[in-house]
Amino acid sequence: MVSYIIFLDIDGVLNTRNHLKRQKIKSGKVTNKDWDPTACKYISMLCEHYNARIVITSTWRHEYTVKQLEEFFESNNISPNFVKDVTSSYAPQPDEKNYCRGHEVKYWLQNNSSKKASYVIIDDEATFLETQQEHLVKVDKNKGFSTKEAVTKASNILEKKHH
Template identity: 25%
Template sequence: DMTHADIVIESSWKYLGLEAMQDMWKDRQLPGKVIGITPSAISDNILLSTDLDVLDSSMLHCKGAEIASWLHENNMQEVPYVIIDDEYVILESQLPHFILTNPYDGLIEELAMRAIGILNRQ
């Protein structure tokens, strides 16, 4: 609510599809609007714009690459964004946008405030 950010889902739940994610979000009365889900593999366009000689092949199927692919495909590379996850599965370039949660505690207030700061560029 404090950032008016839209939400893109990068989760194992995304296999259910965008509409199911939107319904789940609404049913749980969570704030914000789910506008997309990341692809399950990186797009051809991002592959064509990446130096494959420096890309570790293990990164081709990681969450970070899928997030980068969604940002690229939706022309959102320059907008503020936050990745919130309980696993360190991002690209090095995404580190300033990353909030690592504890899988047992989830998104605690301190981490939520950091995410808000990133989104509001503070």
């Protein structure tokens, strides 16, 4: 059985610039805890469709516990049951100069996933390893994961048979 993993960033993906602007216009206030509802709906749909689990790559993992992160997801209508883990910030890497989130994803996969894992990385940055580029959905930080194109690309990546 294949397991599906979504390596997920928050700022620029769920917490989009456009949504922050809409908050400001609507209420005069802005909070990064209220995420783009469309992006959240699409992540939920992806998780439900593939029975996928979220591994958080966002810097939020330094500020909040997994329990707190689950609460943020729940308050944004994403089931906390979908949240599986966070990546380690201490992944060993061969070259200190080129350290990137990709090392953390690789380390997590090596230590936590079966060989039959299909994964997608959803981020507004492309700081991943060369071998991970085919798994990356790089979104625009203004719109985040709120476009049908991003969802289609993520689905196509999860559908692909990776070895």
